[in-house]
Amino acid sequence: MMKAVVFNPFSGLSGDMIVASLLDIGANKKLVKDAMTSVGDVDVQISKANKLGISATKVKVKSNNDQVTSYKKIIKMIKESGLGDSVIEDSVSIYERISDAESKVYETPKDRLRSQDVGGFDAIADVIGACAAFHNLGLDKCEIYSTPICRWEWFENTTRGGPPITSPIIMEIIRNSCLNTKYRTGPVAQETINTTGVAILAHFINECNVFFPKIQIKRVGYGEGGKHPEIQNLLRTVIGETDEKLISDRIDVLEVIVDDITGNALGNLIQELMSSGAKDVAVTPANIKKGRPGYMIRVMAHPADTNRLIKKMVQEKGSLSTMVMPVKRLITNRQIIPTMINIGRNRREVNVKIATDTRGSILNISAEFEDCKKVAVELGVSVKEVIRMAECVAWSRLSGIEKKTYSCESKKRLD
Known part of the structure; x- marks a missing residue:
């Protein structure tokens, strides 16, 4: 069975609430507290609470420094914190998500941003604490879901003026995440979500469902x-287990139809899209309006890369419109293992891709073509033979069969 995690923000969402819920579910309190106090002068109190009859954990973070820190300095402090690589990477990504949203809303370069909402040391502690608790529980190996954020609107005054209802920063983060189509309001005229909480959730979840x-x-x-x-x-x-044998993932499928592009320009566009972060690009001949021949260009992209790839298509082709379809896909676990093979008296290493389901069962083994091609050209043998040998050795190793080396001369095959 595969582990799954569901965040259920039925009555609010904030950074300290995420940390508290993960502690309540079993994250190591000392480890999380030490991580939260590793950057900035903050006091962290962890206690039990009872909210209208429900037992819960409460995390209170008090900053002893009222200074508002720039995004550039925040990223530098996190990277120099000495925390684990995974915690640092996730914390930086969350702040990058926030800074991208704030830069767009206020039309200010990221290196000049200084946010009162998330630039304080208490907010930094919440982000780091959530990431530390997340990895301490091993949730990075799970499927992460969320139900819709239940939030209530209110007006408030800030240094930039009185924004309408919910913070525009929160709206922008939601728009560029799996949460964007699942946003809803509640019946009480007050706000119960904050920027830090939404950014953390948007970073971690794979899917949002009602x-x-x-x-x-x-x-x-x-x-x-x-x-x-x-x-x-x-x-x-909630932490649970699912019977899913494959990992679910969310991607965007971008489609555009063109009828005025040459073969050379089409090939260049594919290369540009792949180098800009597209997961894959497919081109299909199509009959379009007025019976003209054309092409349908389909691009698979991570949601965070969608806007950049659309811009690239506009720049390269001048496309006037692009269809964007969020889809769910099922993928296997993938691992690359180096495999040694003997060809005559020559010993060479070839990378082999191993595909497994969530239970660890091997679904497929595939030798990396470019590695095999390089060996084949160097030693004057066929690519097909190099691929066969590499995959046989990999199957032998992973199936618990006695390790053997296979040569072109013997042409031995795995039973």
């Missing part, structure tokens, strides 16, 4: 928000 996925629940944790005593200001996090 209903819980089909899982066998193993653990449940609640994180208290500490505000709005008249409602259950709580975040619920």
Whole structure:
């Protein structure tokens, strides 16, 4: 079975609520607290709470420095914190997501941004704490889901003026995440979500659904928000197991139809899109309006790369419109292992790709073509023979069969 995690923000969402819910579910308190206090002068208090009859964990972060830090300095402090590589990488990515949103909303270069909402040391501690707890629980190996964020709108005054209802930064983060189509409002005239919480959730989740996925629940944790005593200001996090044998992933499929492009320009466009982050590009001949022959260009992209790839198509081709379709795909676990093979008296290394399901069962073994081609050209043998030998050796190693080397002369095959 595969582990799955569901964040259920039924009554609010903030950075400290995410940390608290992960602690409530079993994350190591000392490890998380040490991580949160590793950057900036902050005090972190972790306690149990009872919110309208529901037992929960509460995390309170107090900054002893009211200074608002620039995004550039925040990234530098996180990278120099001495935390684990995974925690640093995720924390930086979350702040990059926030800075991208704020830069767009306020039309200000990222290196000049200084946010009162997320530039304080308490917000930095929340981001780092959430990432530390996430990896401490091993959730990076799980499928991560969320139900729609239930939030309530309000007006407030900031240094930039009074924004309408919810912060424009939050709206921009939601728009560029799996959360964007699942946004909804609640019946109470007050706000219960913040920028840090939304950015953390947007970074980690793979999919957002109205209903819980089909899982066998193993653990449940609640994180208290500490505000709005008249409602259950709580975040619920659930860890369970699913029968899925493959990993689900969310990508965008971009489609554009063209009829005025040469073969050379089409080949160049494909190369440009792949080098700009596209997962794959496919071109299909098509009959379009007025019976003209044309091409349908289909691009598979990570949602975070969608806008950049659309811009690239406009620059290269002048496309006036692009269809964007969010889709779910099922993928295998993939691992590259170096495999030694003997060809005559020559010993060479070839990389082999191993595909497995979530239970570890081998689904496919495939030798890397470019590696095999290089060996074949160098030693004057066929690519087909190099591929066969590399895959046989890999199957032998991974199937627990006695390791053997296969040569072109013997042409031995795996039984």
